[in-house]
Amino acid sequence: MKKAIRLIGIIALAVIIGFSIVGCNDPDDNNKKNNKGSYKITATSIKFTNVNLQMEWDYFYWDEELEENIHVFDLENITGNTYDGTLDGFYNLGGLQELSDSFTNPIVKIQNGKLTIDLGVPTQLGTILNYCDFDGEEAETEVLFIRKFEGIEFEHEDIPYIDTLALYLTNGQGVSARFVYADRPVVLNGSGQYGNNTYDNVSLKTGWNVVFVELEYEPEHGYVTSGTIRNGTLNSSFKWRLTTDHSF
Secondary structure, three states: OOEOOOOOOOOOOOOEOOOOOOOOOOOOOOEEEEOOEEEEEOOOOEEEEEEOOEEEEEEEEEEOOOOEEEEEEEEEEOOOOOOOEEOOEEEEOOEEEEHHHOOOOOEEEEEOOEEEEEEOOOOOOEEHHHOEOOOHHHHHOEEEEEOOEEEEEOOOOOOOOOOEEEEEEEOOOOEEEEEEEEOOOEEEEEEEOOOOEEEEEEEEOOEEEEEEEEEEEOOOOOOEEEEEEEOOOOOOOOEEEEEOOOOO
């Protein structure tokens, strides 16, 4: 019988999720609507309505017969209400926090297999110096990062160490789109304290911004070792995923 063993990963730095006016060539990029749902991102709000989701099975278990760790990865489109529920937590750079502690009437929920998000201006920010090694003007910037959301209850016999699923936005090629709210314009270069991440000329505007994090993984156990954070433009390759992977 397979015995699942949790492999403790390095929690990478982040800056989570979305679409912003930074680096957008199309003025309509922040206000899209189609048969896969709709979203509208402004400096003061993040809104997604009835967006499609994928379920990502990504974990390791210990095979006693082979005496080695086996990596399982599978991806499926979510239909029906199997994963319906409310995600009431999010990961800032420092760890898991309640959405209600940082937002007024936050909504991050899955209903009938579709995702809805409605977040406004954060009610509390922290100086970027709390999270990253910057000095000068950068160190005075007040920010809030959203690396990923958390909260859908989960149970599976092969991975008993996981009791919730995370939600994030990815292109499936090691790049995640993540949100950061800033209280002023700033350009970030250099290293952050968490996860050996490097900011590559990241330009933030006042309000909500998107950044893209390209992660590097340790090949044997799959945990994150480092990442590079850049500006960019969201495209159709990015999908919302629920995931069993909590290592990033």
